[in-house]
Amino acid sequence: MTNTKKSDEVYLEEIENLSKKISDLINIGKYDNITVIDKKRLELIKNFNDHNNKQFQKIITQIDNDNLKSIERIEKDYKNLKAERSSFSKRLKAYNH
Secondary structure (H helix, E strand, O other): OOHHHHHHHHHHHHHHHHHHHHHHHHHHOOOOOHHHHHHHHHHHHHHHHHHHHHHHHHHHHHHHHHHHHHHHHHHHHHHHHHHHHHHHHHHHHHHHO
């Protein structure tokens, strides 16, 4: 298991535990402590989302870089093929005359 996956699971487990605490407090009628626990839970959710957004951005950036390299390679190959075709056409014309 990767560190990122483990870290995600820890976040999700903490969020789940805090949600259960809130539910338990509601069931027993202790509403005073809910706000503090809910703030912690919301902060964990925000951090979890921020972390995953950064990971996603990192992946997208890598894909973008790979695509640019591929486009450059394809354009270079195309230019070389075009030059070869032009050279071949000139040789073919020279033999036909």
